[in-house]
Amino acid sequence: MAGDKAAVDGLIGEGVDPHLYKPTRSDVVALNGADVVFYNGLMLEGKMADVLVRAARGGRSVYAVTEAILDQGDYVLTDESEHYDPHVWMDVKGWIRATHVITKSLGEFDPTNKEIYLLNGAQYVKELKRLNEYALKAIGSIPEGQRVLVTAHDAFNYLGRAYGLEVRGIQGLSTESEAGVKDIEALVSFLVEHSIPAVFVETSVADKNVRALVEGAEARGHDLVIGGTLFSDAMGTAGSYEGTYVGMIDHNITTIVRALGGEAPEGGMNGLLSGIDSH
Numbered sequence: 001m002a003g004d005k006a007a008v009d010g011l012i013g014e015g016v017d018p019h020l021y022k023p024t025r026s027d028v029v030a031l032n033g034a035d036v037v038f039y040n041g042l043m044l045e046g047k048m049a050d051v052l053v054r055a056a057r058g059g060r061s062v063y064a065v066t067e068a069i070l071d072q073g074d075y076v077l078t079d080e081s082e083h084y085d086p087h088v089w090m091d092v093k094g095w096i097r098a099t100h101v102i103t104k105s106l107g108e109f110d111p112t113n114k115e116i117y118l119l120n121g122a123q124y125v126k127e128l129k130r131l132n133e134y135a136l137k138a139i140g141s142i143p144e145g146q147r148v149l150v151t152a153h154d155a156f157n158y159l160g161r162a163y164g165l166e167v168r169g170i171q172g173l174s175t176e177s178e179a180g181v182k183d184i185e186a187l188v189s190f191l192v193e194h195s196i197p198a199v200f201v202e203t204s205v206a207d208k209n210v211r212a213l214v215e216g217a218e219a220r221g222h223d224l225v226i227g228g229t230l231f232s233d234a235m236g237t238a239g240s241y242e243g244t245y246v247g248m249i250d251h252n253i254t255t256i257v258r259a260l261g262g263e264a265p266e267g268g269m270n271g272l273l274s275g276i277d278s279h
Contacts, residue, residue, distance in 0.1 A: 042086035142262035198227030227259025
C-alpha cells in the first residue's frame with residue numbers, strides 16, 4: 001500500500017516461526033528507527049510484545065493489523081483455552097480487513113499522501129478478492145469426503161472455515177505446544193477410517209510428527225502421502241512470488257487442492273508458482 005512513499009522492512013524472515021522468535025538487538029534498533037510499525041497481533045508475536053510496547057512508548061506509531069478485526073463480532077477464533085487464533089491471514093477475507101487497517105493507518109501518519117494509499121489499497125483489495133474466488137472454486141472441486149486438511153499445527157482454521165475444509169492440526173495454535181503419542185494415534189485412526197489421501201508439512205515447523213502419521217497409516221495398510229509443504233507462519237523467499245501474500249496463499253490453496261484430488265492448475269491462479277519441493 002505504501003508504494004514508493006516508504007521503505008518497508010520485515011523483521012521475521014522466511015521459514016522462521018514467529019511463535020518462538022526472540023527479537024535481536026538489531027531488531028530493537030530497527031523498530032526504534034522506524035516511523036511506523038505494523039505487526040499481526042492476537043499474540044502471534046508473543047516474545048516480541050515487550051519490544052513493541054517500548055517502541056510505542058518511545059513515540060513510534062505502532063499498529064496491530066488485527067485490532068479492528070477483533071472488534072468485529074465473533075470473527076476471531078479461539079481454542080478450548082480461549083486463546084486467540086492469530087492466523088487470520090489464512091482467510092483472504094480476513095486479510096482484506098487487515099488491508100483496510102494498514103491503508104487507514106498510513107493515511108493518518110502521512111496525510112499528504114493519503115489518497116495514494118487509498119488508491120493502492122483499493123487496487124490490492126481487488127486482487128485479494130480474485131484470490132478469494134480462486135480459493136473457493138478450487139477447494140470446492142475436492143471430492144467432498146476428502147476435504148480434510150491435516151498439518152503440523154493449528155494454523156489453518158480460518159482457511160477451513162472460509163473455504164469448507166475440515167482442519168486438524170497435530171499441535172495446537174502455538175508451536176510451543178507438544179503432541180503426545182495418543183494424539184498421533186488418534187489422528188492416524190481418523191485418516192485410515194476416512195481414507196484421506198494426503199497430509200501436509202509446513203515450512204516453519206519440524207515435520208517429524210507429520211511423518212509419524214504417514215508411518216502409522218502405512219503400518220495399518222493405508223497409503224498416506226505427504227501432499228506438499230505449506231506456508232503457515234512465514235511466507236516464501238523474499239523477492240519470489242511465494243514471498244508475497246498472494247503467492248503464499250495461492251501456493252497453499254493449489255497444493256492442498258491437487259493433493260486431495262481437486263482441480264487446480266500446477267502454476268496456480270497466476271501461473272507463477274515455482275513448484276517448491278514438497279518433501
